[in-house]
Amino acid sequence: MSATAAKLPATAGPKPARSPGYWTKVGRRLLRDPVTMGCLAVLLAIVLAAVFADVLAPADPYKASMIRRLKPIGFPNHPLGTDELGRDMLTRLLYGGRMSLVMGIVPVLNALVIGGLLGIVAGFFGGRLNMAIMRTIDVLYAFPSVLLAVAISGALGSGLTNAIVALTIVFVPPLARIAETVTTQVRGMDFVDAARASGAGSLTIIRVHLLPNVLGPVFVYASSLISVSIILASGLSFLGLGVEPPRAEWGLMLNTLRQAIYVQPWVAVLPGALIFLTSICCNLASDGLRTAMEVKL
Amino acid sequence: MFAYILRRILYIVPIALGVTLLVFLLVHIAPGDPLNAVVGPDAPAEVVEQLRRSYGFDRPLPIQYLIYLGNVLSGDLGQSVATGRPVIADLGRALGNTLILSVGAAIVGFSSGILLGALAGWHRGGLVDRLATLLTLIGVSVPHYWLGMVLVIVMAVELNVLPAMGMAPGGATGWAFTGTHLAHAVLPVLTMSVIPMGIVARSVRATVADVLHQEFVQALRAKGLGRGPVLRHVVRNVAPTVVSVLGLQFGYLLGGSILIETVFSWPGTGFLLNEAIFKRDLPLLQGTILMLGLFFVLLNLVVDIAQAALDPRMRRT
Numbered sequence: 001m002s003a004t005a006a007k008l009p010a011t012a013g014p015k016p017a018r019s020p021g022y023w024t025k026v027g028r029r030l031l032r033d034p035v036t037m038g039c040l041a042v043l044l045a046i047v048l049a050a051v052f053a054d055v056l057a058p059a060d061p062y063k064a065s066m067i068r069r070l071k072p073i074g075f076p077n078h079p080l081g082t083d084e085l086g087r088d089m090l091t092r093l094l095y096g097g098r099m100s101l102v103m104g105i106v107p108v109l110n111a112l113v114i115g116g117l118l119g120i121v122a123g124f125f126g127g128r129l130n131m132a133i134m135r136t137i138d139v140l141y142a143f144p145s146v147l148l149a150v151a152i153s154g155a156l157g158s159g160l161t162n163a164i165v166a167l168t169i170v171f172v173p174p175l176a177r178i179a180e181t182v183t184t185q186v187r188g189m190d191f192v193d194a195a196r197a198s199g200a201g202s203l204t205i206i207r208v209h210l211l212p213n214v215l216g217p218v219f220v221y222a223s224s225l226i227s228v229s230i231i232l233a234s235g236l237s238f239l240g241l242g243v244e245p246p247r248a249e250w251g252l253m254l255n256t257l258r259q260a261i262y263v264q265p266w267v268a269v270l271p272g273a274l275i276f277l278t279s280i281c282c283n284l285a286s287d288g289l290r291t292a293m294e295v296k297l
Numbered sequence: 298m299f300a301y302i303l304r305r306i307l308y309i310v311p312i313a314l315g316v317t318l319l320v321f322l323l324v325h326i327a328p329g330d331p332l333n334a335v336v337g338p339d340a341p342a343e344v345v346e347q348l349r350r351s352y353g354f355d356r357p358l359p360i361q362y363l364i365y366l367g368n369v370l371s372g373d374l375g376q377s378v379a380t381g382r383p384v385i386a387d388l389g390r391a392l393g394n395t396l397i398l399s400v401g402a403a404i405v406g407f408s409s410g411i412l413l414g415a416l417a418g419w420h421r422g423g424l425v426d427r428l429a430t431l432l433t434l435i436g437v438s439v440p441h442y443w444l445g446m447v448l449v450i451v452m453a454v455e456l457n458v459l460p461a462m463g464m465a466p467g468g469a470t471g472w473a474f475t476g477t478h479l480a481h482a483v484l485p486v487l488t489m490s491v492i493p494m495g496i497v498a499r500s501v502r503a504t505v506a507d508v509l510h511q512e513f514v515q516a517l518r519a520k521g522l523g524r525g526p527v528l529r530h531v532v533r534n535v536a537p538t539v540v541s542v543l544g545l546q547f548g549y550l551l552g553g554s555i556l557i558e559t560v561f562s563w564p565g566t567g568f569l570l571n572e573a574i575f576k577r578d579l580p581l582l583q584g585t586i587l588m589l590g591l592f593f594v595l596l597n598l599v600v601d602i603a604q605a606a607l608d609p610r611m612r613r614t
Contacts (some may be wrong), residue, residue: 126585139315140592144552152573155323232401232442235556236444240573254443258560265450271442280438 029292036288039281040048046278050097061095061248070264081267084260089267092248093208093274100275101240103160103232107167112222113173118181120214124130124187124206134180136268138289140173149232153241163242167233171225178221179214220295225283234275250275298605301612305601313594314366320587321365324579325358341501374584379452379576384584387569390470392588395565397472398485398557399550406490407497407543413539421506429498436495443554445488445560459483462562470564485561489554494547500542501535508534537608544600548593 020028030036049056058077065086073081080089122133139150153166186192187210195205234251236242243249245256250271257268327447328463349355353364368375374384413612453461460481493596510513510530517527551566558567573582605611 048344101377109524136315138312139319142312142316142592142597143303143319143590144549145585146549146555147552147589147593150570150574151320151582152326154570154582155327155579157577162368181594227438231438234440235442238556239559239574241574251440254446261446261450262454265454269443269447272440272446274442275443276438279440280434283434284440 011023019086028291029289033288033292036292039285039288040134042281043285046097046281047101049094050101051173053091053094053098057088057091057094059091059093060244061087063087070267072259072264073267074275075172080270081264083240083267084256089270092253093250096248096250097274099237099247100230100234100251100278101234101245101248102235103163104226104278105169106164107233108171108222108225108229109231110164110168111171113129113177114168114180114217115175116214117220118172119176119181119218120183120206120210122176123180123183124202124210126184126187130180136178137173140169143230145170146232146235149236150239150241153236158244159240160243163233163236166236166241167229170232171229174225175218182214182217183210187261187291213296214259216262216293216296218294220290223286223289226286227279230275230279230282234271298612301605302602305598307600309594316534316590316594317366317369317587318362320583320590321362324584327579334575365411368589374587375493375580377578377581378410379572379578379581384581391564391569391585392592393565394464394472394563394565395551395554397482398489398554398563398565399484399547401482401488402550403493403547404492405486408545409490410494410497410543411501411539413494414419414498417498418502418509419504426502429502430552432585433495433499435495436491438496439491439511441488441492442556442560444491447483448488449552449560450597462560465566477564481598483555485563489550489557490562492545492553496506496546497539497542501539504538505531537611539605540603541600544596544603548596553587581607 037163053061058079065082066083068075068078068086070084070086073079075081078088078090080093083089083092122130126169143151149166149170153163156166157161183235192205193211194241199211219224233242234249234254237249237251238255240252240255243252245252254268254275255270257271260268285288353361356364372385376382376387377384377387380387413425413429413432417423417426420426449461450458460466460477461484462481463476464472464481465478482498511534514527514531517530554563554565555567555570557563558565559571562568566589569585572578573585601611
């Protein structure tokens with residue numbers, strides 16, 4: 001909008017006040033929303049802690065100690081206690097965030113690209129292609145998400161890549177569906193007809209007219225899936241299907257510490273508390289983003 | 298109505314076929330030779346070849362699928378590689394045990410969710426509304442396997458008032474309506490009910506608020522109807538949406554119970570899945586996934602029909 005205004009011939013007199021662009025407005029609304037800003041700050045802290053785990057961690061995440069097993073919170077040199085092999089909990093929680101965040105975010109990004117593309121193609125071309133794509137998606141929809149994730153990663157076997165593949169397949173259907181719905185709506189609008197009438201090809205219409213209108217809602221929806229993905233990803237590790245020991249990952253830590261609930265219950269629940277905190281902040285931030293972007297789903 | 302039901306049934310046939318195809322393919326996306334789980338790596342080649350033929354792995358994929366489909370339709374889900382027992386035998390009991398948890402969690406979660414959501418939607422912005430919003434947020438954000446652990450720590454480890462795991466003392470796998478069995482079910486049922494409670498409360502709140510804004514409600518109030526009769530009209534309009542949410546949530550309870558069953562060592566389908574994964578028992582994995590998937594498809598059909606029965610407008614779509 002501002003770009004076209006700049007191209008207009010310069011008019012005499014005072015410059016007209018430029019009305020702020022869409023993203024400026026979204027940014028301002030976000031800044032005025034304390035809950036969303038608070039959540040984004042917490043998420044930023046979690047991400048930074050995970051990225052700089054090497055620098056921040058007080059100990060080696062793999063260094064076990066038979067005599068320092070399962071020490072309580074506040075133990076000297078181990079502020080958050082130690083796990084069942086005597087490894088420092090604070091260190092492992094910092095490193096664990098890396099795997100948990102990667103496993104939570106990467107599948108949603110993958111599914112955003114794959115599902116978004118499928119949905120836009122199905123919605124734009126309609127007809128048989130739409131039928132073929134959407135009926136296949138319906139079959140994937142016939143499974144509750146946890147079950148689908150467990151089925152695929154159960155068949156593929158444990159491991160980080162397999163878990164990410166499984167979760168990607170879980171999140172493709174909802175994103176494809178939302179992209180298809182929005183694309184179908186936008187396709188019926190007058191400006192698309194106008195573009196077609198003026199001779200624009202399919203690719204141009206998709207790129208110039210559809211994408212800007214479809215990406216917003218799809219992106220907001222994808223952001224709401226991140227919290228689900230983080231819980232599911234850690235759930236897979238909890239079942240022994242995700243990251244393999246001795247690597248640190250919150251879900252896996254929760255699983256191995258499960259036997260310790262009679263000895264150090266409050267140390268054992270720490271990884272889960274972090275999953276909860278991350279997931280609740282993702283949910284609130286996603287809600288805030290949706291309100292700020294004025295997207296209705 | 299009859300035509301509608303028929304149409305819905307016809308619609309789920311391809312979906313159900315798709316489910317069997319996907320479950321069939323699970324074995325083939327699995328890395329390595331599916332026979333590796335049956336025979337050791339140093340088995341003689343002729344034995345492996347013979348087994349391959351007896352399992353039908355030497356035929357082309359489409360033929361294998363048709364054979365699989367035929368077996369499934371005649372109720373044969375294959376044999377467990379680990380135990381040699383027919384999969385369907387273990388599955389029946391496990392499904393029953395999972396249903397106990399799911400039905401229990403549905404009763405607790407749905408009733409509290411509906412009540413909370415209705416109150417919140419009726420008094421928007423009030424204290425109940427804020428409480429409902431908070432509980433919804435917690436319900437959708439909490440890793441329920443972790444919540445289960447926390448409940449075990451509080452109720453079993455610290456307070457010692459409820460059993461921590463299993464279905465009954467001594468690793469029993471059969472259900473009975475006795476005090477001990479019920480006590481064992483309390484924690485897993487409560488843990489499982491948190492997610493549907495949050496989601497049901499959220500959708501009931503939104504639907505109630507939406508219906509209350511419609512003109513016919515104003516008209517009803519304007520003509521002098523009291524709270525009770527207005528409420529009756531609102532319920533009638535909210536019901537179809539809520540029924541569909543409840544149906545879906547019940548399906549998610551059944552399919553999502555694996556994590557909760559793992560936390561509480563509950564001998565249901567989740568426990569079977571866990572075992573299948575660890576022993577790489579693919580027939581057992583396939584059978585369990587197939588059963589839960591088909592159950593979910595059937596549940597969706599029932600929901601659609603119930604919705605159409607409650608709301609005649611649905612039948613036209």
